[in-house]
């Protein structure tokens with residue numbers, strides 16, 4: 617199993633699972649208190665996530681919500697850069713930027729982000745790889761299907777496991793060709809991105825098979841509060857999906873995931889601490 621993940625500023629020890637906390641800075645996550653109030657709220661949210669034990673703060677300024685339109689790069693930069701600067705200036709925590717645009721990645725990295733989290737796995741803007749290579753950042757290559765607007769309405773593929781594996785190979789090869797060191801790459805199955813409910817479950821259930829093929833790369837899973845959990849729970853709203861998110865996190869870690877992207881940091885850390893203790897006991 618993969619034991620370390622290098623970023624431009626540190627080496628993240630993966631001998632235990634790590635938590636990437638979601639920090640959304642899209643305006644719909646705030647009341648209309650103006651830009652200073654928004655920044656202040658984001659800083660306080662980051663402080664809480666770090667206090668709860670987050671290892672990485674993932675700052676995202678573009679909602680990838682189904683049917684949402686793409687946000688221009690300047691708008692995305694205007695949202696994420698002040699937050700990244702504030703978090704990096706105040707806390708010793710790894711910051712990642714959730715973006716698929718090289719202009720945003722460049723500005724975010726200049727502001728102190730050490731990881732680029734690309735939900736397109738280098739498909740939307742390959743120049744992201746140049747930015748990451750130049751600065752020695754960590755890179756998350758997430759699997760998704762289709763273009764930005766159609767990502768959540770893709771006709772289902774036949775064999776999701778072989779498609780994700782093939783796309784992982786392609787994304788990782790593109791990254792390495794651009795000069796990104798292999799030890800800086802993490803892979804993510806992209807729960808909810810162009811997959812059926814069954815396929816989301818299949819990916820989590822069979823994660824160990826993907827991990828066996830991609831041993832050298834840490835696997836990240838982001839299932840927190842996603843709609844497949846709501847559907848399994850009879851239409852639970854996002855804030856009613858904690859138990860389902862924890863169940864998913866536990867199974868993902870059991871099957872070898874090393875990083876979890878979540879909203880509920882403290883609860884996730886507690887659940888995976890117990891799951892990981894049980895998993896390690898099986899080895900003795």
Ligand code: 7PM
Pocket residue numbers: 638679680681682714733734735756758804806807836837838839840842877
């Ligand atoms: C609406 C729909 C809002 C979907 C937000 C989302 C992932 C990610 C996202 C993931 C990685 C969410 C998603 N999901 N990055 N960014 N992995 N690496 O639920 O699963 O947060 S956006």
